Amino acid sequence: MDEKKLLAEKFEASRTHLRAVAYRMLGSRSEAEDAVQEAWLRLNRSDVSGVGNLGGWLTTVVSRVCLDMLRSRKSRREEPLEAPGQEPVAGSGDSPEHEAFMADQVGLALLVVFETLAPAERIAFVLHDMFDLPFDEIAPIVGRTPMATRQLASRARRRVQGENTVSSADRSRQRQVVDAFLAASRGGDFNALLAVLDPDVVFRADRTAVALGASAEVRGAAAVAGTFSGRAQGARPALIDGGMGLVVAVGGQLRVVLNLTIADGRIVGIDAVADQERLGQLDLEILND
Structure with a gap:
């Protein structure tokens, strides 16, 4: 044939x-x-x-x-x-x-x-909950790690099930974690960073972020705390595809986005995105400091 x-x-x-x-x-x-x-x-x-x-x-x-x-x-x-x-x-x-x-x-x-869902939340929820695709297959589609993709689907699932009050409470708690991380990072407080990072936290950066000087991957609370200690001076909290994260802009131009995966009151994953095409596809809402 x-x-x-x-x-x-x-x-x-x-x-x-x-x-x-x-x-x-x-x-x-x-x-x-x-x-x-x-x-x-x-x-x-x-x-x-x-x-x-x-x-x-x-x-x-x-x-x-x-x-x-x-x-x-x-x-x-x-x-x-x-x-x-x-x-x-x-x-x-x-x-x-x-x-x-x-x-x-x-x-x-x-x-x-x-x-009401952010685009990435919607994709993750539909593919996983309706079509049973594993998160490691969905992750490349939405440009996240499997763990972050699981969180996207989880947020979408709660909203679909009508648990908006729980979601709001979760967001408030996550905002507290983000604020604590920012304060510790800006102040160079290593111990405070350790307190807000999961012991097995993983930092990953895309190729553009690596070209700008970031490490491709850093594992463990001590190593990640060392990476961020004294940094994040220009970072601002934001909602990124419906989840908590940080954005860094220089001269009014978005340069880097940090997607934060938070579980049980600690940061378990940080994904740095600097690729301009991917940045242009994100749903961003800058929050007040």
Whole structure:
């Protein structure tokens, strides 16, 4: 069989699943179709001869397309939800009963809640909770570590389940951790830094941040405290894709974002992002010092 024809058949076999993924992320039938079509175009432009799991590859592509669309939509403050009464596209289940269940899970009410989520939260929640993808596969799509991706999905899950008061309390506690970290870092208080860092905390930096002088990876509270002691003078607290973090701007231009993963009152992960393209895709809200 012709290779292109075989590829087209494999894509068609995945189309229903891809439409289901895209619809749950976007809440719009027409945008879901656009995302799937874009995946088809990218497939035709790519060499997938070495791809062992084409379905997984296509799911990743569609997810990234949807993430870009969500971020673009958020910047325009658009809400293209379907009108009440329209049925969502079919799911990827093995039986009509399963598809009916999935359709019920993504009713209009749930889509309305989804609109309150940051794009990365929405992607992480949909892929993990609705399509059972592991966090280590979702992490590269949203540009986070698996641990940070797990936290994205957890925040989204709480909001979907209506636990906004708990989420607000969590955010307040996390803000206290961030403020303590900033104060200790700026003041060069090594012991105070140790108190706010998990013993197994991991700092990671992207390639751009490494080129600017950051270490690619630092492990352990003592080592990470040493890295940040006396630093963070220009850092400001911010909400980054709905989670707590820090931003550093120079001359009014955003240079570095620090995504903080906080658990049990301590920082367990710090991810430095300096790549300008990735920075432009983040949903940021600067908080008052």
